[in-house]
Amino acid sequence: MDDPRSPVGKYRIPFNKPSFAGDENHYIADAIARGHISGDGHYTKLCHALLERDLGVKKALLTTNCTHALEMSALLTRCGPGDEVIVPSFAFVTTVLAFVMRGAKPVFVDVLPRTLGLDPAQVEKKITPRTKAIVALHYAGVACEMDELLAIGARHGVPIVEDNAHGLYGKYKGRWLGTMGALATQSFHETKNFTCGEGGALLVNDAKLVERAEIVREKGTNRSRFLRGLVHKYTWVDLGSSWLPSDMVAAFLWAQLEARERIQARRRAIWERYDRELDGWARSIGATQPKVPADREQSWHMYHLLSRDTAQRERLIDHLEQRGILAVFHYLPLHLSEMGRTFGGKEGECPVTEDISSRLLRLPFFNALTEDEQTDVVRALHEFEG
Ligand SMILES: *Cc1c(COP(=O)(O)O)cnc(C)c1O
Numbered sequence: 584m585d586d587p588r589s590p591v592g593k594y595r596i597p598f599n600k601p602s603f604a605g606d607e608n609h610y611i612a613d614a615i616a617r618g619h620i621s622g623d624g625h626y627t628k629l630c631h632a633l634l635e636r637d638l639g640v641k642k643a644l645l646t647t648n649c650t651h652a653l654e655m656s657a658l659l660t661r662c663g664p665g666d667e668v669i670v671p672s673f674a675f676v677t678t679v680l681a682f683v684m685r686g687a688k689p690v691f692v693d694v695l696p697r698t699l700g701l702d703p704a705q706v707e708k709k710i711t712p713r714t715k716a717i718v719a720l721h722y723a724g725v726a727c728e729m730d731e732l733l734a735i736g737a738r739h740g741v742p743i744v745e746d747n748a749h750g751l752y753g754k755y756k757g758r759w760l761g762t763m764g765a766l767a768t769q770s771f772h773e774t775k776n777f778t779c780g781e782g783g784a785l786l787v788n789d790a791k792l793v794e795r796a797e798i799v800r801e802k803g804t805n806r807s808r809f810l811r812g813l814v815h816k817y818t819w820v821d822l823g824s825s826w827l828p829s830d831m832v833a834a835f836l837w838a839q840l841e842a843r844e845r846i847q848a849r850r851r852a853i854w855e856r857y858d859r860e861l862d863g864w865a866r867s868i869g870a871t872q873p874k875v876p877a878d879r880e881q882s883w884h885m886y887h888l889l890s891r892d893t894a895q896r897e898r899l900i901d902h903l904e905q906r907g908i909l910a911v912f913h914y915l916p917l918h919l920s921e922m923g924r925t926f927g928g929k930e931g932e933c934p935v936t937e938d939i940s941s942r943l944l945r946l947p948f949f950n951a952l953t954e955d956e957q958t959d960v961v962r963a964l965h966e967f968e969g
Contacts, residue, residue, distance in 0.1 A: 595907030602950035604842035610834035622827025649770030649783035653681030693933035700727030724882025726755035753882035779836035799823035850883035
């Protein structure tokens with residue numbers, strides 16, 4: 584249901600459409616002309632430098648996607664068989680799967696209704712001597728309770744991994760999302776604010792993990808040290824895989840990152856217009872609009888509503904579909920998924936997740952959504968009377 588690529592042709596206004604900043608073709612042609620199209624070429628380095636400079640992170644490494652950056656995080660936090668990782672049940676599959684791939688057991692925790700991010704009180708209760716990581720997903724680019732989570736992590740010596748796929752350029756008490764955990768992951772999938780089709784990044788904030796992050800991304804070799812002239816031959820030193828995107832992909836991403844202010848300004852305008860124009864209507868049908876706590880700044884990633892109940896959400900989806908508009912929902916609670924149940928997930932274990940999952944609805948939201956298209960979506964919603 585939440586596959587945004589589902590029958591787009593059927594819809595006048597799709598849920599998502601990849602949007603172009605303008606210079607993608609130009610930079611890709613240039614990457615080709617430069618004669619270095621594998622990983623870590625000119626454009627990859629430009630993207631790394633931009634992210635490191637903007638965010639002030641120790642190391643930014645482009646990856647083939649966010650899932651792979653999460654898999655790198657599982658390796659870097661040394662998750663393995665017999666270990667546990669604390670994860671939200673209200674999450675994307677690979678937020679959890681990346682750690683399960685290393686043999687770790689997911690320990691599902693519920694989210695807070697206020698942010699749809701991890702509930703710190705429950706996180707602390709689930710920590711055991713086997714806990715290797717806590718994964719904090721900043722849902723819709725609205726920060727989790729980071730002060731509390733970082734304090735819990737520090738108390739128990741457990742690193743925080745931020746799944747920041749939604750949250751690039753969001754802030755928590757003045758700090759950029761993605762800069763607070765030991766590690767953070769970004770996605771540049773075509774449904775995200777900035778895209779190169781499929782892409783991602785690992786942000787490394789813990790200086791002790793920088794060197795090993797480079798190694799695991801370079802097939803378990805110390806090739807990065809070799810390229811910097813620190814060793815005179817490179818060799819196999821650790822686990823790893825090949826997680827570098829081609830420089831043509833990085834060239835595409837560079838065009839988008841260069842336009843980051845324009846893209847974020849457009850997304851903000853879309854978000855604020857939905858919020859303003861749906862205000863009275865949402866209240867009249869008993870639906871709830873998102874509220875961002877005053878001490879955080881969101882990343883303008885999505886606009887979602889909470890319907891009164893599941894039946895109302897179904898009617899809303901049908902109502903919009905009849906008018907050629909695709910609205911979608913996610914996430915199905917992971918603790919109740921087929922895989923989640925094999926780890927002991929049971930009904931009633933994460934009540935907020937179970938409730939939110941049955942009522943959340945996401946409206947069409949992409950950089951190229953036109954004013955007229957948004958007018959149509961708003962008008963269609965206003966025609967829905969409950
Ligand atoms: C999109 C997304 C991912 C996965 O990103 P890919 O780049 O497609 O691997 C992971 N976590 C969250 C929260 C996401 O939204």
